[in-house]
Amino acid sequence: MTLPRLDVNDENIHECLYETFKEVRDASPVAHSERYGGYYTLTRYDDVRRAAMNHELFSTAQGVTIPAFGRPVPAIPLEVDPPEHTAYRRMLLPYFRPAAASNFERVIRDVITGAIDGIVGLGEADFYKEIAEPVPPVVVAHLLGMRVEDWTLLRTWVARLIKSSREQEHGANEEASAELFGYLSDLLRDKRADPKDDLLSHLVAEEMDGAPLPDERILGIASLVGVAGHETTVNAIANLLRHIGLNPAVRAALIAHPELIPAAVEEGLRYDAPQIQLARTVRTDCEFAGHRFSQGDKVGLLWGSANRDDRKFDDPDDFKLDRRTNHHLAFGAGAHKCLGEHLARLEIRIVVEEVLRRIPDYRLVDPDAVEWTPGMNREMHALRVTFPVGAA
Template identity: 30%
Template structure:
C-alpha cells in the first residue's frame, strides 16, 4: 500500500486542540485524547489556529524510532517545544532569525550536540554519582525530618518534593543554598509560563493572538544575570563544582560562548530538579490513591527502584518535544515532507497498551518497565541516573517511617503542554 499524506490523517479538531491546551494536561483530558489517537490516528496531523500544522506521534514504537533517527528528525531546525506562530515570529525577530531563545542540548543536533553533551557527561555517570550517595542521603534524611516536623499535615509538593532535588542539583552546580528559592521561582516561571499560578503575570503586550500568556523574556534575563555573575566568579576562581566546569569549558579549542554557557547553566539548574520533583510528588499522589501499592512497597523495600521507575512513567514530567524533518521521507506509512514539524508525545507512549499491561494502573512491581520519560537515543536525559538515585534514596529514608498517608485536600497538576506535574498535594500522614 502506498504512503498516505497529511490530508488523509487529520486529527479531529477537539483532540487537536487538547494537544496545545495547557489545562488539558492538568485535568487528564490529554490522556483521553492520547488513548483515542493511539487507537485511531497514531501518526496524525494536527491543525490548530495560530500554530503551524504538526504531525503527532503517540505510539511507543514510533517515538522510539524517531528518537533513533537523529539525522532525519532534528531538534534545532525549528522550535523544540510547541510554539505559536506569533511567539515564533517574536523570538526570531529578537534572535536574528533563530527560533531559540536559549541554545541548550535540547536545541542542538550533531555535530555540536555530542561535543557539548560530553562536557558534563562524566559528572552524571553512575560510577561518579556513587561518590555523592552519602551526601544525597544526608539531604534526603533532613527532608524527611522536616516533613515529620510538620505535625502530620503538609503540602507534599511545596514542602518536600520541590526542595530535596533542588538542594541536590544546586549543591552539585555550586549555587549557594541561600539562592535556591530564587532558582526555584525562576524554574517555575520558565516551565510553568502557561500556568495561571506559576507563570509571571503578563501585561497586555505579553499576550499572544490566542489570548494566552506569551513567554516573558524577563525570566531568561534574570537567569542570564545570575549565571553571568556565577560564571565570571568561577572563571576567576574555579572550584570543584559543575559551574566551574561549564565556565572554563572549551569547544573545538575555543572557550564556550557566553550564550551557550548560559543555556547549559539554565538546563542543569531547571531540568536538573523540576522533573525529579514532579515524579516524586507523582509517586506520593499515586500511593495515596493506591494504598495497596503503598502497603506492597512498605512490606518489601527492594521494590523501591520499581516504585521510582513506575512513578516516572506514571507522571512523565516532560510531556512533549518537537522534531523537524530534514528530508522528504515515508514514516509509519505517512508521506512526510522536509521541514515538517512533529510532536513526540512521551506521556502517550508511556501508556501504550501494546507495551504496558494495564497502562492506566500504577504498579510498583511493573516489570519490564520500558518507559520513555527520559527520551531515547542521542538525546537521552543526561541526568537520568542522578534523578533515579535521588528518588530511590528519598523513598529509602521516608517509607520505613511513613505509617499512613491520605489526602487532606484537593491536589492539582500544573497547566503546561511541555513540562508539567503536581503543583499541589495536601496530605495527612503519620510518621514514626
C-alpha cells in the same frame, strides 16, 4: 483523513490525560493542533521512539518545546544536532555517570531529612511543596556551584518561563529569561575568577577543538542543567508519592520490601511520565507514521502517551511493581536521552525511601482534588496529606 486534535497545553487536558491519549492514540498515530502556529504529535510508542532515534530526520536545533521556552541561547547539548551534539555530550558524560551521581547521595538524604524534620510534628503537609520541591533544585545548586539558598530562585524562574511561554506573554517571558541568564552569567563570571569543585568551574577549564568553551555555550549547558535538571524530577517525586498514597497494596509492598523501591521508581516514571512531551523539527519532506510531513514542521514526541501504549506494554494503565520489562521513554531515547537520568533516579529513590521510613502512614487529604498545570509537564499544584503527629 482528518487528524485528531491534541494539545497538551489545553487548560483541562490533565484532568483526563490518559483517557485522551488513548482515544487519540487508537484513532491515529499522528495528531495535530492549530495552536502556536500549528504542530503535530506522534502518539504511539514505536513511532515516538523511532523519531527520537532519528536525528537526521528530526532535529532539536530549532528548540524542543512547544511553544518556545524563552532561552536566548540553545540548551546544550539538547538543542544541537550531531556531530556538534556528540562532542558536547562526550564532554559532559563523566559528570552524570552513575558513579558521579552517587556522590550526591549524602546531599539528597540531608535535604529530605531536613524537609521531613520540618513537618513531622505538624500532622499535615503539602508533599509537593515541602517534600518533592526542595530536593532536586538543591542538588542542582550543588552541581552548578550556586548558593544553595538560591534554589528557590530557580523554581520561581522556571514557573514564570513555563507559564509565560504557554500563554504567549512575551514581555513576561523575556523578563524571566533575562533574570535567569543574568544570574547564570554572574555565576559564570565568579567561577572564572575563583573556580571551585563544581560543574561550571570544570566547564571553564574545558576545551573543544583546542579552544576554551565560549560563554554562550557554557550558559547553554548551565541553563539546561538548572532548568531541566530539576523540574521534571520534582514532578516525578510528587507523582510517585501521590500514586503510593492512592494504592495501599503498593505502599504495603514497598514498606515490607524496600528493595522494590527502584522498581517502583521505574514504574512511576512510565505510569506518569514527568515530562509528557518534547518536540523536534522536521529536516526534510518525508513520510513518517503514515503521514506526509514537510520540512520545518514541528512534531511533538508524546512520551506520556507512548508509555501507556498497549502495543508496547501489557496492562499499561496498571501500576505493576513486578513489570518484567519496562523500556519506558520518560528519559527519552537515542542521542538526546536525558543526561541526568541516573541522578534523577537516585533522588526519587531516596525521597521515597525516607518518606516511607519516617511517614509511612500518610494519607491524601482529597485523592480526587489534584489540580494539574497544563503543558508539557505532568505537574500538580499541591499534594496535601495528613499523618500521625510525631512520625518517626
